[in-house]
Amino acid sequence: xxxxxxxYSASVSRGDVYKTKSSxxxxxxxxxxxxxxxxxxxxxxxRDSDEHPTSYPIIINLDVTGSMGSIPNYIVKTGLPNxxxxxxxxxxxxxxxxxxxxxxxxxxDAPLQVGQFESSDExxxxxxxxxxxxxxxxxxxxxxxxxxxxxxxxHTSIDSFEKRNQKxxxxxxxxxxxxxxxxxxxxxxxxxxxxxxxxxxxxxxxQAEKLYHCYHIHITSTRAGGEKATQDHWKxxxxxxxxxxxxxxxxxxxxxxxxxxxxxxxxxxxxxxxxFTEIDATDASVIDDIKPxxxxxxxxxx
Numbered sequence: 001x002x003x004x005x006x007x008y009s010a011s012v013s014r015g016d017v018y019k020t021k022s023s024x025x026x027x028x029x030x031x032x033x034x035x036x037x038x039x040x041x042x043x044x045x046x047r048d049s050d051e052h053p054t055s056y057p058i059i060i061n062l063d064v065t066g067s068m069g070s071i072p073n074y075i076v077k078t079g080l081p082n083x084x085x086x087x088x089x090x091x092x093x094x095x096x097x098x099x100x101x102x103x104x105x106x107x108x109d110a111p112l113q114v115g116q117f118e119s120s121d122e123x124x125x126x127x128x129x130x131x132x133x134x135x136x137x138x139x140x141x142x143x144x145x146x147x148x149x150x151x152x153x154x155h156t157s158i159d160s161f162e163k164r165n166q167k168x169x170x171x172x173x174x175x176x177x178x179x180x181x182x183x184x185x186x187x188x189x190x191x192x193x194x195x196x197x198x199x200x201x202x203x204x205x206x207q208a209e210k211l212y213h214c215y216h217i218h219i220t221s222t223r224a225g226g227e228k229a230t231q232d233h234w235k236x237x238x239x240x241x242x243x244x245x246x247x248x249x250x251x252x253x254x255x256x257x258x259x260x261x262x263x264x265x266x267x268x269x270x271x272x273x274x275x276f277t278e279i280d281a282t283d284a285s286v287i288d289d290i291k292p293x294x295x296x297x298x299x300x301x302x
Contacts, residue, residue: 003049003051003052003119003120004051004118004119004120004122004123005051005119005120006084006088006095006119006120006121006124007120007121008081008084008085008121010121010122011080011081011084011121011124011125012081014121014125015076015077015078015080015081018076018077019077019078023069023070023073023133026073026076026129027069027072027073027129027131027132027133028129029130029131029132029133030132031109031110031132032109032110032113032132032134033113033130033132035130036101036113036114036115036127036130036131036132037110037113037114038112038113038114038151038155038190038191039190039191039192040191040192041114041155041191042155043155043156043157044098044114044115044116044117044151044155044156044157045117045156045157045158046096046098046117046156046157046158046159046160046168047117047159048159048163051119052094052096052119053094054093054094054160054164055094055096055117055119055158055159055160056092056094056095056096056160056166056168056263057096057098057117057156057158057160057168057169057212058087058095058096058097058098058168058169058170058171058259059097059098059100059148059152059156059168059169059170059171059212060075060097060098060099060100060171060173060255061100061101061102061145061148061170061171061172061173062075062099062100062101062102062131062173063101063102063103063143063145063172063173063174063175063176064101064102064103064113064131064132064133064134064135065102065103065104065108065134065135065136065137065143065174065176066135066137067175068173068174068175068219069133069135070248071173071219071248071251072101072128072131072133074248074249074251074252075128075251075252076125076128076129078249078252079251079252079255080124080125080128080252081121082252082253082256083097083252083255083256083259084097084121084124086252086253086256086257086260087256087259087260087263090256090260090263090264091263092259092260092263094119095119095259096117096118096119097117097118097119097124098114098115098116098117098118098127098156099115099124099127099128099131100112100113100114100115100148100151101113101131101132101134102143102144102145102147102148102172102174103134103136103137103143103144104136104137104138104140104142104143104144104179105144105147105179105182105186105190106138106140106144106179107136107137107138107140108134108136108137108138108144109134109136110132110134111144111147111190112144112147112148112151112190113131113132114151114155115127115128115130115131117158137176140179141176141177142176142177142178142179142180143174143176143177143178143179144178144179144182145172145174145178145179145201145216146178146179146181146182146199146200146201146204146205147182147190148170148172148208149170149172149201149204149205149207149208149214150182150187150199150204150207150208152170152208152211152212152214153204153207153208153209153210153211153212154207155191156211158211161211166266167211167212167213167262168211168212168213169212169213169215169258169259169262170208170212170213170214170215171214171215171216171217171255171258172214172215172216172217173216173217173219173251174216174217174218174219175218175219175220175221175230176230177229177230177233177234178201178233178237179201180200180201181198181199181200181201182198182199182204183198184196184197184198201237202237205237205238213241213262214238214241215238215241215242215243215258216234216238216241216242216243217242217243217245217251217254217255218230218231218234218242218243218244218245219245219246219248220244220245220246231244243258
């Protein structure tokens with residue numbers, strides 16, 4: 001997948017139409033769309049073509065539990081054209097974005113929904129608005145962000161890495177901890193017949209990091225007692241690859257900045273060790289204040 005061209009003006013116009021509509025009018029799915037079911041999927045592919053000779057894969061995983069359903073609503077109305085314009089203006093000529101949706105595999109009907117890697121404004125919009133905002137989740141102190149790493153590491157095939165040894169970017173967005181593990185039986189029910197191993201979140205993250213630079217954008221809250229524990233959880237799991245964000249309307253800026261920084265680090269990382277500055281901020285504009293040569297999110301060269 002990944003054909004077609006991107007039109008910023010068409011994307012903005014479409015977003016302006018969406019601004020006149022409610023979330024339920026935009027996201028019409030009442031159950032998971034069969035095209036977004038991971039059951040039986042072998043791979044989602046990001047491929048080079050004559051039209052897009054240097055494809056660059058970006059996975060955006062959206063938490064659709066509870067109040068987090070407001071994030072896809074913001075992205076489809078305003079965020080997507082901002083993301084695409086900023087990264088393309090920065091020199092990423094052939095981005096291919098895959099939208100996934102995340103729930104809770106212990107209780108939700110659709111804990112993982114997967115789109116396709118796309119380049120055109122029309123198809124990006126199609127997959128984003130095909131997401132079912134299930135609004136589920138459970139009282140088990142976590143959501144299934146680990147499924148995004150499982151799918152990225154096991155079920156995507158990307159020319160950027162296979163041809164150029166160039167990792168893509170995988171970003172999860174949510175306001176809870178990740179669940180600690182997914183069992184082999186959970187995966188079989190989700191993905192279909194096959195051989196599966198029970199795996200922890202850390203193991204699945206490590207697998208995904210072979211192909212992608214992985215980040216988590218944590219939307220902070222004012223929950224009494226729970227917020228500090230959640231932030232500590234993400235710091236322990238992902239170090240400085242977690243961004244803490246208060247303002248949901250800075251998600252598009254944050255996504256674009258992270259993608260651009262990683263893309264710019266490609267040439268720098270070949271020269272050896274780079275120092276890094278940890279990002280731990282409630283204002284995503286801090287990313288713009290760090291010079292590219294001083295920033296390596298995660299503190300490692302790979």
